[in-house]
Amino acid sequence: MLERRIYLDNAAATRLDERVLEAMEPYFFDTYAVATSEFAYTQGIEAREALDEARGKLTGFLHADPAEFIFTSGSTESSNMVLKGVALALGKKKGKHIIVSKIEDFPVLHSARALESQGFKITYLDVDGEGFVDLDQLRDSISDETILVSIQHANQEIGTIQDIASIGNICHERGVLFHTDATHTFTRVPLDVKKIPVDLITVSAHTIHGPKGIGGLYIRKGTEIAKWMDGGFQEFDLRAGLENVPGAVGFAKAAELVTPAENKRLQAMRDRAIDRILAEIPDTTLNGHRRKRIPHNVNISFHFVEGESITLHLDMHGFAVSTGSACFSRSLQGSHVIYGIGGDHERAHGSIRITLGRYNTMEEVDAVVQTLAEVVQELRKISPLGKKNREEED
């Protein structure tokens, strides 16, 4: 077996930072009491304080009030709560129309589909070749029946950062709630709720070297959203369930550990990977915008070869990456994001996503580019596609 394992799939999950674990530990072994037992015993008060402190730190990144943020089990739950909670609160009162983009991640997309089967009307906005939603189409799609617009801050696969300020303005001019899924941007791309008209923001710890199973939802004061998870009165009576205090503490610590310098370093690695691959490997296409993309995302299609074969070969060389190929997906369908930006089957099947994190180095970037070049060349030799192009070059 290989000794060296280089993990380059940080958009899917990240290695926990030791300092996060260290911050969490006391809340497993000492202060494990229920945070809502503050009126009963001291440990409860300590747990409550830890939870509030974590909430305060996290809302600080968004320039929001701590009373506008609830903890959830992660971004899937947050997005489910937004779509279904707003539908419950406003579906009867205001209307049954919701607008999302075609390239949203599955929690938003599949929640929208679930609502569609319950009689809601969903508009799936088109995106252009780089993944940006069409603002005119958004403007034209909003009607008096529209209760929510949900458009991600940045895309999970191709990293394109949407112009959420303009999107938010369009929504607010028409009095429509705006949700953005910031799973892949929180602490990596600034988002200030004082400046950007956004009502709901989904965030998660698993993408920033925090623990899995903890996320959050920013809910602007006055936003109409129904409680969806019933039970106790936790989280301002918006989300029932025992508070995950160690998770919350870990999330806050993880967010604090992300620095502008780190984001700059990730961006330098990203740029190096993109520039080298496009320059050194023929028949490649960058997916997403060259600059308006999150600092840690690289997504490139390698023509004439299939992504699962690339990922498997890379794994044999010790590299972990992801692909938008149908062979790799649970539904046997190619990436809806690549199709969304106008890509054909071949571009989807040959797409490789590299996402960088704190523990990656420039040497690793150079190593994966080198190995990719070799693997793609070998696979092209056995592919029946694209031979003509290459023979002409030879």
Place this chain on the structure above:
Amino acid sequence: MKFPYSETVLEHFRHPRNVGKIDNPDGKSMEGSPACGDMVAVYIKVDPKTNKISDIKFESYGCASNIATGSIITELAKGKTLDEAKKITWKQASDALGGLPKIKAHCSVLAIEGLRSAIVNYEERHGLVKVKTPTTVEVIRKRLKKVMNPISGLDLVRTNLVKDIELKDGSVRVVIDLPAKHQFAPAIKEEVMEKIEPLWDVKEVLIEFTE
């Protein structure tokens, strides 16, 4: 936990046998399409005296199971007569590879199709085939046996997913016994279309789901 692929599959994936093109082949084929995610091209040379496959090569655009199956069928078919080679089944190829994951059956079955089509291509070119047969419900059913059900790794017909087939004036209607919202519904639909549409006398194909 090991890879969902057997050691033999991984070995053939890493070092595929008989890869490439044959110049001036006696028979050739290309199966699959980028839509289903995989393609296989098969080239054969046939010794006209013995009717045996004297040389065989393949090319693959696909995942590990596609490449490995392409590789193993070239080994299985080399030196066999055309009639023997035609009878090689997906099961034989899968067994020779130490088994394939169920969900990957649809990618690997292409190589078997490729081999058979290359032989048919040889027969057509050498005047060994009869006239075009018109499409019947049975012909369609036979074709659907080549579409794999990713849930079980067996074909749609065997797993009773084909609820109904109607054929009228070149228009084909296939009812699949799955909810339209099922995880694999879009993938199955696409593959069924690809299998039925190329039939020479079929004008349109309608796929319906039960819920």
